[in-house]
Amino acid sequence: ETGVTQSPTHLIKTRGQQVTLRCSSQSGHNTVSWYQQALGQGPQFIFQYYREEENGRGNFPPRFSGLQFPNYSSELNVNALELDDSALYLCASSLLFREGTDTQYFGPGTRLTVL
Amino acid sequence: AQTVTQSQPEMSVQEAETVTLSCTYDTSESNYYLFWYKQPPSRQMILVIRQEAYKQQNATENRFSVNFQKAAKSFSLKISDSQLGDTAMYFCALFNTNAGKSTFGDGTTLTVKP
Numbered sequence: 001e002t003g004v005t006q007s008p009t010h011l012i013k014t015r016g017q018q019v020t021l022r023c024s025s026q027s028g029h030n031t032v033s034w035y036q037q038a039l040g041q042g043p044q045f046i047f048q049y050y051r052e053e054e055n056g057r058g059n060f061p062p063r064f065s066g067l068q069f070p071n072y073s074s075e076l077n078v079n080a081l082e083l084d085d086s087a088l089y090l091c092a093s094s095l096l097f098r099e100g101t102d103t104q105y106f107g108p109g110t111r112l113t114v115l
Numbered sequence: 116a117q118t119v120t121q122s123q124p125e126m127s128v129q130e131a132e133t134v135t136l137s138c139t140y141d142t143s144e145s146n147y148y149l150f151w152y153k154q155p156p157s158r159q160m161i162l163v164i165r166q167e168a169y170k171q172q173n174a175t176e177n178r179f180s181v182n183f184q185k186a187a188k189s190f191s192l193k194i195s196d197s198q199l200g201d202t203a204m205y206f207c208a209l210f211n212t213n214a215g216k217s218t219f220g221d222g223t224t225l226t227v228k229p
Contacts, residue, residue, distance in 0.1 A: 106161075
């Protein structure tokens, strides 16, 4: 297993609520990426944080927001939850440098169910 | 926009045999990386192999190797001497260094049969 951890493991929310998911990156990594994975599909890129700044973003609405902390851990916040937000949320940490990138190491994910 | 396409939703192979998973991609960038990830039923995504786009030599990792055809934008994964533990969903992914953006394919479910 990688050194990337996520909490909580499972979460049940109702439509309209807000949720915060947490990710602790692997030691030495400066970048965290978040993905949404619907059942039976590939992960969809939400955004990436590099040294506390958003470094890239996928096609997700602004109600998906994030933070990266000085220790490079990260949070994903989702406001006004919708039923379609039900998915596995994965975070991945990596070491990004000007010339390129090291490999992303994934956490086990948080399973979010919106009722 | 960048896309990754895996045209084989499901594949199966007999134990000890060789199987090849296909992946094609599209990007206008010159600086990118390609990856194959494995996601077993326990769900944690694990790196199988990576390829830097600027390298012509195909990457290999033990029983896993790739056939990287940059002009054709093709990146297939070959698994030799398949083992039961190789049973998983396999994802092809592209990382765009300039945009800081990753794109994954929809995956291929591989079943290794005894």
